[in-house]
Amino acid sequence: MSDAPAPLSRRGFLLRAAAVTAAAAAVPYSQALVTPAYAAEPRDYTFPKAVREGVARAEARNKRLLAGADSANGWDMETAADRGGSIATRPVPGTPVTDLQVRLGAPETVLVHVVRRFHYEIAELQPGEAVGWTAPKGLRGPVRNLASGTAVRIRPGHYPPGTKGGYFPLELAVLRDILAELDGVVRWGGDDRAVDEALFYLAVGPDDKRLTAVAERLRAGGDRAPGEGAGTVVDVHEKGRRSAAEALARRQRKAA
Known part of the structure; x- marks a missing residue:
């Protein structure tokens, strides 16, 4: 059985991208330069806590708003x-x-x-x-x-x-x-x-x-x-x- 993570859905990707953008805007430029999450290579990238929390809030809000049908x-x-x-x-x-x-x-x-x-x-x-x-x-x-x-x-x-x-x-x-x-x-x-x-x-x-x-x-x-x-x-x-x-x-x- 493969341990590879499940592919990210289109909606999940957009939510995460929005949260990353919002969180990045809130981080001072000098801090961004020294924060490992921003400085690391893509393969070593780890979402900081603020981003993870932002994603969770966005997903919860989005779930509440969805009517459950197209x-x-x-x-x-x-x-x-x-x-x-x-x-x-x-x-x-x-x-x-x-x-x-x-x-x-x-x-x-x-x-x-x-x-x-x-x-x-x-x-x-x-x-x-x-x-x-x-x-x-x-x-x-x-x-x-x-x-x-x-x-x-x-x-x-x-x-x-x-x-x-x-x-x-x-x-x-x-x-x-x-x-x-x-x-x-x-x-x-x-x-x-x-x-x-x-x-x-x-x-x-x-x-x-x-x-x-x-x-x-x-x-x-x-x-x-x-x-x-x-x-x-x-x-x-x-x-x-x-x-x-x-x-x-x-x-x-x-x-x-």
């Missing part, structure tokens, strides 16, 4: 936001939306972009018209993605679940262009069998490299010229953009 798109659902877990309140720059609760990292980057383009190109949003994380109890189907911080509902009062045809043709063209710009990593609830035209959610899981690639592209400014972004209106009827949007719409409708 959302429809494969992400961990959490029972609360802003409690030190993966979901926190973020502003949507350039809009009145200052309280969007989303999953930090790539999901935040992508979903905030969706909300910004919606605000600038479809309808100006008012405070409270973009809803993110929602407690998991009672959620069914794609709406469960809200509980993992990987979905938003935009103007839910204007687009009630089960109701079709809430968008004018030009608004729908912009919506399709937004989805195509994101290479299909976001899906619109209007294409689902249980129609919810207010719902937008990640269509990929946490290990899908497409999500990381799209988020990095958005952070770098996307395919637009310097200074342009979600506040700059694009020509959604340009032939190439329209073709890409229509092709994605066909694929996503077929997958419903």
Whole structure:
């Protein structure tokens, strides 16, 4: 029987990395230079007590927040936001939306972009018209993605679940262009069998490299010229953009 330690899970690795970073920041620079845990070769590395305790606290906090099930798109659902877990309140720059609760990292980057383009190109949003994380109890189907911080509902009062045809043709063209710009990593609830035209959610899981690639592209400014972004209106009827949007719409409708 091998005595090799069990491989560290992705979540465990991230928790330990976060704790190491936090603990390292708390150690004075001069102390870090003489502490064996920092000076040793990787094979001799030993976590100092402060790091071990930080990891234990982070794991305990994370365990308390997990709902014990995945959302429809494969992400961990959490029972609360802003409690030190993966979901926190973020502003949507350039809009009145200052309280969007989303999953930090790539999901935040992508979903905030969706909300910004919606605000600038479809309808100006008012405070409270973009809803993110929602407690998991009672959620069914794609709406469960809200509980993992990987979905938003935009103007839910204007687009009630089960109701079709809430968008004018030009608004729908912009919506399709937004989805195509994101290479299909976001899906619109209007294409689902249980129609919810207010719902937008990640269509990929946490290990899908497409999500990381799209988020990095958005952070770098996307395919637009310097200074342009979600506040700059694009020509959604340009032939190439329209073709890409229509092709994605066909694929996503077929997958419903």
